[in-house]
Amino acid sequence: MHTSSRGGLTSLSLSMLLASLGTSIANVGLPRLAQTFDASFHAVQWVVLAYLMAITAVIVSAGRLGDRLGRKRLLLAGLLLFALACGLCGVAPDLHGLIAARVAQGLGAAIMMAMTLGLVGDTVPAERTGRAMGLLGTMSAVGTAMGPSVGGMLLSVWGWQALFLVGAPLGLLAAALAWRYLPADQQRARPAASAGSSLKAGALCAGLAMSALVAAVIMATFVVGPFYLSLGLGLPPESMGLAMAVGPCVAALTGVPAGQLTDRLGSQRMTLAGLGTLLGGALLLSLASGLVAYLGSLVILTAGYSLFQAANNTAVMSGVESARRGTVSGLLNLSRNLGLIFGASALGAVFARATPDVVHGTVQSVTEGLHATFFVAAGLMLLACAIARWRGVDRTHLLTR
Known part of the structure; x- marks a missing residue:
């Protein structure tokens, strides 16, 4: 470089x-x-x-x-x-x-x-x-x-x-x-709208929707995880902190390799691979029992998140005209923030409904709350997979027009 x-x-x-x-x-x-x-x-x-x-x-x-x-x-x-x-x-x-x-x-x-x-x-x-x-x-x-x-x-x-x-x-x-x-700014003319640009916008919108859904699932690990680790597994605060750091550490280690795979194999294929891995991690968390199972599932979920982020961000930004990259970047970050808020509120509500008394919750009730939350999260990942498949079909249609 x-x-x-x-x-x-x-x-x-x-x-x-x-x-x-x-x-x-x-x-x-x-x-x-x-x-x-x-x-x-x-x-x-x-x-x-x-x-x-x-x-x-x-x-x-x-x-x-x-x-x-x-x-x-x-x-x-x-x-x-x-x-x-x-x-x-x-x-x-x-x-x-x-x-x-x-x-x-x-x-x-x-x-x-x-x-x-x-x-x-x-x-x-x-x-x-x-x-x-x-x-x-x-x-x-x-x-x-x-x-x-x-x-x-x-x-x-x-x-x-x-x-x-x-x-x-x-x-x-x-x-x-x-x-x-950084390269100097250049004056860019805004391109005229066309049927092709409308189709691209639809495939952009798909990337934003998937980003929000994935962020919601990741946020659930930060909202529900502490309750399961402390009340469900009885970990002291220092051990819980170490366990909570596993996800961000995995994301830090897998981000660059995920980007390299995206460059080599293509963003559409890697987006589906990332979502599939996220789905697998969510399903494993919906069945997890014990620290080893929880952390192993979390590693899989977070690795899928890194792969999805690199692939989806590449797909979204590469399909945007140069004159609109700033706007779309802002929308991409906004979708992630909204997904975090949705995950904290909606998936947090699922956990609260399954575990009515979290203060005095039993090991069984907290574990059931974890399972219910990530069963719903797996459903969100299925929806994201469907959106990703639609985006792939939509782009194929665009290329053949």
Whole structure:
């Protein structure tokens, strides 16, 4: 790969890492923030919620703005805003100031997330798109996984301010790399609509729907998993934390190989393979009993997620005109966020219905709740497989027109 491509991909990877790290690094500091500002849990949880809500609210608009003003230009603005907001978080005089700074940080992160996927097509050769998508997926998983551990270390050594200040120099570094290595923005004429573009849009929409369904299933592991590990298996907190880290670690290890397979075998085939693996993992979780069975099923489920993400993101972004990549990248990230929300609420409700008293739940009731949740999750994966098959038929029809 050319030096400029490597440097540009490094800047995109660091941008994705920082945006994901911002999601999880603050969680470990909530008890300290509650003590520092003499605030309730419901008050300090807005330090996390404000960041997530800002991303969800503006990520599609950020993508559209990037298409209009230039994706490199907007990414630089997003990185600088993110770095500035990190500094403001670290010097916030009260909880309200911290929450306001987190909103600004979330706005910068939304731009970063939308522009990273949108800029892949401008940065790496087409035949290496899958690998780049896999790498970005790995960075997202690494950022989410390392947040609690890195945050705990920073919190113990330098205090809660370090949770946010660490993002400022890293954001500036990513901005410097982006300015140096990403290709300059070019004026792009918006293509006229056609029957072919309508069919492509339908196959784009399919990718967004599948992304939301898969994200919902993955979110169920974070919502239901802790209850099963603690109440169903009786694991102490430190062991439960290690078990919860298995999924993100598998995603980090399998992201790049998944991208390489996508480049070699094609996005449609690998999308189906990823969904099939996800289906198998969900079915195994709907039958799992014991720690070994649970973790083995989780490894399969997460490996399928990595494969699906690399393949589906490649399929979605490669089928989009250059002038609309920012918008579609924003929609792709939005679909994932909505899927996470749906998984937390709907699949969480399935677990709650199957386990009415989770506080005093028995091993049997919690296990039954796990099984019921992932039986429904398997149904969602069957639906996603049907959508993937339809997308493949639709694209074949497009090529023969």
